[in-house]
Amino acid sequence: MHVHHGQESQPGFLTQPQLNDHLLHRLHDLQTRFRHIPQPSIAELAEELQLPITQVEAVIDFYAFFHRQPRGQTDILFSNCTSCGDLALMQQLCDRLQVEPEQTRADGRISIGQASCIGMCDHGPSALVNGIPLTSITAELIEQMAALIESDTPVASWPENWFRVGNHIRKEGLLLSESFEPGSALKSMRGRNRDQLLEAITASGLKGRGGAGFSTGMKWQFCRDAESTTRYVVCNADEGEPGTFKDRILLNSHADEVFEGMTICGHIIGATQGYLYLRGEYRYLLDALNTTLQRRRDAGLLGANILGEGIDFDIAIVVGAGAYICGEESALIESMEQKPGIPRIRPPFPVTCGFRNQPTVVNNVETLAAAANIILRGHEWFETRGTWQSRGSKLLSVSGDCARPGIYEVAFGVTIEDILHDCGATDVQAVQVGGPSGSLVGPDKFSHCIAFEDIATGGSFMIFNHTRDLLDIIGKFTRFFAHESCGFCTPCRVGTTLLNNGMQKICSGHGTAHDVDELARTAALVSRRSHCGLGITAANPIRDGLKHFPQLFEARLLHQEMEPEFNLDASLAEARKLTRRDDAEAHL
Amino acid sequence: MSSINIDGTDVPFEPGQTIMDAALAAGVYIPHLCHKPGISPHGSCKLCTVDVNGRAVSACTMAAAEGQKIENNTPALNEVRKSITQMLFIEGNHLCPSCEKTGDCTLQAVGYHLGMLDGHYPQFYPRREVDASHPSLVLDRDRCIMCELCVRASREVDGKDVFAIGGRGTGRHLIVNSATGKLADSDITTDDLAAHICPVGAILIKDHGYEVPIGRRTFDLHSVAETDLGEVKLTKTRHHDE
The missing domain is CATH 1.20.1440.230 (NADH-ubiquinone oxidoreductase 51kDa subunit, iron-sulphur binding domain)
Incomplete structure (x- = not known):
């Protein structure tokens, strides 16, 4: 399959760091302009980008935020996450506006649908309104939204405070409590060669913060040692695991540390190009991130000859379009290559054969921020927290049934009990640690620890009390x-x-x-x-x-031998709709 | 020569071979659907799942390596494979008795081989589009098992790019590289390997139905486990009007 990458491919000297011609970005532009991807534009786009039509079609159908049929002028996607979703509110808005879920109203004004977790779990029920997160939705707010939609008020004129996204940092630890001067970690590299820098990362015992826990030092070393003249650094900001929102906070308030970690990694492994893969749900952070990148270029912290040290490195941002699987590193690379996010066969691993089949480091946002701080403050600083096998701290995204949802930076080894106490959770039935892909933990295991050797997590910590239907x-x-x-x-x-x-x-x-x-x-x-x-x-x-x-x-359970697979009553729903009946006689 | 061990038997391999390559060369059958020698391996149907030193891997994509102790033809693994085959049956619309491919269908043959007697799982009954636009070919997506053999054959052997898979999850479906999405507007011809490689009846040559009577078709006479059958199936068959 042809792979085309826009005009960003000149290493070091990026005329188009925003990758305007990336297929995902072009499709986003079309979706925004026409509220869907018009059929005639598909062949045109394929021609222009020199991609097979099938590749464009496959990408449109793969990502949740691209549509074949026009969405409404206001398109609202309610999160269906157990922490930042409430589908009863969605139904309320549908009823109020006389529109079926996933169907655009005949006047084209509104469409309402669902999205997987949008990372607003510390804000209660939330939705994406034309792609922008609207948080802390209540039944009363739904009524006000309905009125604005019916009066044709553009989303830009909706009350600004509805779209406010806070950081909700409840507990600062090793990383968050330190202030960080942009460029300080890069400057601290002076006088140390690449081997020494890599040794600092390896000695710190830093492990991948996405949840899998692979040694960061080893990953960088494998990539550095792989045979090639071109290497890449990728920051995985496709934070899709339901209940996780710590990368949102890091990108919002600690982006310099993340970018600096990428730059350090680039220097150590010999890469001149880095990419941040930002989940589509966090597109609202894009402008600020690009501003930070530009500020860093202007300050000589990014681009050619960084700090006059002869280091060339730049960063561009690729924005996803609604696909959890792209958090898997090889699927993410496929997505960066303008394809559906289908995980590759492994081995080979990205460290030897990643983006454009070149050695690629893919690291979590938090890992890169930690790496920058380890270079700045020394591995000894990092080792002051955590356990022998899980050094340092972990940012937990605490949500669900507790008094104080938000970010808790804890030292590895902390017990679940301690966290529940800190966030004010009572009457706890269960905790989902690490999101749906992690572990469902009951009270008998609350004395266990958050650590790679006990209960590992990428950061999601969802609490369910006894009022919940588990x-x-x-x-x-x-x-x-x-x-x-x-x-x-x-x-x-x-x-x-x-x-x-x-x-x-x-x-x-x-x-x-x-x-x-x-x-x-x-x-x-x-x-x-x-x-x-x-x-x-x-x-x-x-x-x-x-x-x-x-x-x-x-x-x-029904205590009987067998129950048919299909629900006879539900099967009659269409007949009831056609006959406009919903009385008792029309049900079984 | 280096060797791997499959079900207690040593099987030699050359560097660069996968477990599947080595097994097929030695006449050891590992059930598979998305794999075809000569086409790059895919690892998607998962029928060739084997346990290598206790770890589940796809035989078609895993490189053979000294010291591998491989479980293949075991009751437990064949039960897993039967379940996967049943999954492939129930997610599509496979009506064997009325399908032109019956007897030549690898999915059906694998079902026979694994002793599959029913679909086991509730049917999905998906709605899928038929494309009969092409004068000599018909695309019946009801029978597609997403093995992507046609996708790869077109790209790697025919030097074209006629097919791809679009969509996600159970919504995945075969798509055609043309402005209309129709096969008639693509550059596929009956000379293409892609037109003949389908292991099920999703891509069929028109006007040639039932030339071989049921009862005398490939898998009526052979078991899918006869490993030398692969060669026969790979040969391009010319349209007899040409």
Whole structure:
């Protein structure tokens, strides 16, 4: 397949750092202008970018934020996350505006739909309004929104404070409590060669903050040692794991540290080009990030001959378009290469064969910020916190049923109990640590620690008290994976949908013991035989649920031999609609 | 020569070979659908899943390496493969008795081989588009199993780029590289390997139905596990009018 990358490819001297010609960006422009991707523009765009039409078509259909049919002038996507979503509010707005979910109203004024977690979990129910996060939605606010939409008030004229996104840093630790002077980490490199700098990273014991926990020093070394003249640094800011929002805060208030970490990495491994892959849900941060990049260029901290030290390095931003799978590093690279985000076969790993098949370091936002600080303050500083196998601190995104949701920077080794105490959570039924792909933990495990050697997490920490229907939450997580599966391999493509169907059957009170057995059997297959981490973890909520909360499933089952797969009453819905009947006689 | 061990038997391999390459060369069958020798491996159908030193990997993409102890033909793995085959059946619309490909269909043959007697899972009954626009070819997406053999054959062997897979999750579907999205407006010809490589009946040559009677077709006479069948299937068959 042809791969075309716009005009940014001259290393070091970037005339177009914003990658205007990147397929994802061009499609975003079309979507914004026409509220969909018009059919005739597809062949034109393919021609202009010298891409196969199929590549453009495949990308449009892969990413959730591109549409074939026009969306409304105001397009509202309610998060369906258990922490930043409330679909009852979505239904309220639909009812109020007389519009069906996912259908544009006949006058073209409004469309309402769902999005996977938009990373606003510390703000309560939230939605993307024409791509901009609107937070802390209440039933009262829905009424006001409806009035604005009906009076044709453009979103730009809606009350500004509705769109306010706070940082909500509740606890500062190793990283957040230090002030950071832009350029200070770069200046601190003076007098140290690349080997010494790499040694500082390795000695710190820093491990990847995305959750997988691979040694950062080793990753950089593998990339540096790989045979090639061109290397890349990629910052993974596709923070899609439901319940995670710490990268939002880092990009909002600590972007210099992140960019500096990328620049240091570039210097150590011998890369002159870096990319930040920003999730589409965080597009509202784009202007500020580009301003920071420009400020750094103007200050000689980015571009050619950085600080007069002969270091060439620049950073460009690629913005995603709604696909959780792009958080997987090889899928992210595919997306950067203007393709659907389908994880590659590994090995080879990105460190030897990544972006444009060149050695590439892909690091989490938090990892890069930590790396910059380790270079500045020394690995000893980093080692003052954490455990022997998990050094340093971790930014936790705490959300759900607690008094103080927000960012807690904790030292590795902290117990779940301690965190629950800090954030003011009481009557806790369970905690989902690491998001849906992590672990569902009950009170019997609250004495366990957050650490790579105990319970690992990319940062998501979702709390559920006893008022919550935990089975329904497991069902929602399962639906999330079915929705986000890229569909490349059979076990995940078909299996996640089978799991979702099975969970919905059980949650709705139609499941039998046989359905639970089937669920367990399919879950085992999906988690062991899938192509990538998404499939491997997709069944975690079900498997943890069956293991630690079997009574929840049991209580919802029908105690009979067999229940048909399809719901006869639900199957009559279309007939009821056609006959405009909804009385008792029209139901079974 | 270096060797790997498959189900207790030593199998030699040359550097650069995958587990699948080495197995096929030695006449050891590892069930597969998206793999075809001569086309770059894909690793998507997952039928060739094997356990290498206890770890699940795809035999078609994993490089053979000294010391690999591989479980392949075990009851547990064949049960997993049967489930995956059933998944492929129920996610599409596979009506074997009325399909022209019956008896020549690799999906069906794998089903026979694994002792599959039913679909097991509830049917998805997807709605998928048929493209009969081309004068000599028909594209019946109901039967597509997303193996991408046609995608790769067109790109790697035919030097074209006729097919791709669009969409996500269960919404994935075969798309055609033409302004209209129709096969008639693409540059595919019946000479292309892509026109013949489909392991199921999703891409068929028109006007040539039922030339070989049911009962005398490939998998009526052979097992899919006969590893030398691969060569036969790869040969381009010319349209007899040409």
